[in-house]
Amino acid sequence: MAFSFTTLRSEHAAVWRALKLEGVRDFPLGFLHSEAETLATPIDGAKDILNHGAMRGVFDGETLIGFCGYRPLLPERIRHRAEIGPFFVTAAYHGKGAAQVLINGVIQEAVAAGIEYLELFVDTENDPAIRFYERQGFERTAMHPDGVRIDGVSRSDYFYRLRL
Ligand SMILES: CC(C)(COP(=O)(O)OP(=O)(O)OC[C@H]1O[C@@H](n2cnc3c(N)ncnc32)[C@H](O)[C@@H]1OP(=O)(O)O)[C@@H](O)C(=O)NCCC(=O)NCCS
Incomplete structure (x- = not known):
């Protein structure tokens, strides 16, 4: 299949919000926002988030099928x-x-911007995601105990980074 990669903008707000809602419901370990928080974000709030330019999307034809937040760090010392x-x-x-395709797009963009590390947190029990990231070359550099609480239940995550 041929997939396309692009920066999401405000015109994608409705489909992005719906896809995010699906994600938080189906894969709670993969998100920091709860379903209630996602539902509470109005469409104008979703437009504002996308207008900041920090969300990338992968499409099958015209259909948004995935997304990735991408935030270059701005202060000189962590740029x-x-x-x-x-x-x-x-x-x-x-x-x-x-x-x-989604991670390749982000990697290419980061390399072009002179960024040297892509970083992420992943729940210690999110095995499919961990396998995916490790296959990309991400390396685990730390464990973050009690970093997340899902409905009050403590969870730990790993910090991974990819040297570009
Ligand atoms: C992380 C994610 C994007 C990876 O996408 P993907 O297309 O499944 O990636 P891959 O095809 O490389 O598969 C990753 C692993 O999941 C397994 N997998 C793929 N499809 C699967 C399925 N339908 N059921 C069970 N496992 C599956 C693969 O076998 C692979 O493991 P392996 O390397 O041991 O074979 C996807 O799993 C996802 O969206 N997860 C939910 C959100 C999430 O948790 N994101 C990470 C937040 S940190």
Whole structure:
């Protein structure tokens, strides 16, 4: 399948919000926002988020099937780094190369911007995501205990980074 990669803008707000809602419902370990928080974000709030230019999308034709937050760090002392996340591909497209197109797009953009590390947190039990990131070459450099609480239940995550 041929997938395309692009920066999401305000015109994508409705489809992006719907896809994010699917993600937070189906894969709560993959997101920091709860379903209630996502539902509470009005469409204008989603437009504002996308207008900041920090969300990338992967499409099958005209259909948005996945997205990745991409945030280069701005202060001079940490300008060699960028954070990514959330990172999500709709379940029907798992194992089909869409996630690869999404991460490749972000990597190319980061390299072009002179960034040297892509960084992310992933839940210690999110095995498919961990396998995906490790296959890309991300290396685990730290564990972050009790970094997230889902409905009050403590969770830990790993910090991973990719040297570009
Ligand atoms: C992380 C994610 C984008 C990876 O996308 P993907 O297309 O599944 O990536 P891959 O095809 O490389 O598969 C990754 C692993 O999941 C497994 N997998 C793929 N499709 C699967 C499916 N339908 N059911 C179970 N496992 C599956 C693969 O076998 C692979 O493991 P392996 O390397 O041991 O074979 C996707 O799993 C996802 O969107 N997850 C939900 C959101 C999330 O958790 N994001 C990470 C936040 S940090």
